[in-house]
Amino acid sequence: MTPDWTDDQPIYRQLKDKVVTAIMEGALKEGEALPSVRNVAVDLQINPITASKAYQELVMDGLVEKRRGLGMFVVEGARSKLMEVERDKFLNEEWPRVLETIRRLGFNADELLKSGLSH
Numbered sequence: 058m059t060p061d062w063t064d065d066q067p068i069y070r071q072l073k074d075k076v077v078t079a080i081m082e083g084a085l086k087e088g089e090a091l092p093s094v095r096n097v098a099v100d101l102q103i104n105p106i107t108a109s110k111a112y113q114e115l116v117m118d119g120l121v122e123k124r125r126g127l128g129m130f131v132v133e134g135a136r137s138k139l140m141e142v143e144r145d146k147f148l149n150e151e152w153p154r155v156l157e158t159i160r161r162l163g164f165n166a167d168e169l170l171k172s173g174l175s176h
Contacts, residue, residue: 068103072111080120080131081139091121091129 062068079085091097094112098105112129115121120135159169 069107069110069114072097072101072103072108073114076111076115077120077139080135081143083136085131087131087133087135089131090127091131093128 062071066074076085076091085091091112092100094105094108097103097108101108112121116123116129120132120139121129122132123129
């Protein structure tokens with residue numbers, strides 16, 4: 058993970074999003090340990106409390122579990138849970154906007170498929 062923070066969200070939220078992305082992309086696998094709060098804080102140059110808050114939100118979301126004395130681990134089923142949530146979010150929030158833009162611009166399915174295949 059890289060320390061490329063933006064000003065539009067709190068850092069703990071951005072860190073949480075980075076971990077979620079790593080799980081979805083398979084960089085963090087189910088059953089795998091997350092880097093320690095201390096290591097994350099040092100590597101990303103953030104306050105350990107900030108890293109801890111991000112990890113705690115992941116626990117509350119049911120994506121990560123704390124194993125006493127061992128650290129934080131990605132739970133079984135985390136990736137499929139995230140995929141389901143993200144797909145639902147896309148279909149219900151993003152796709153309607155994309156579809157409206159497609160209609161407004163007068164595209165048809167063939168044009169879109171050809172365009173997508175040429176990129």
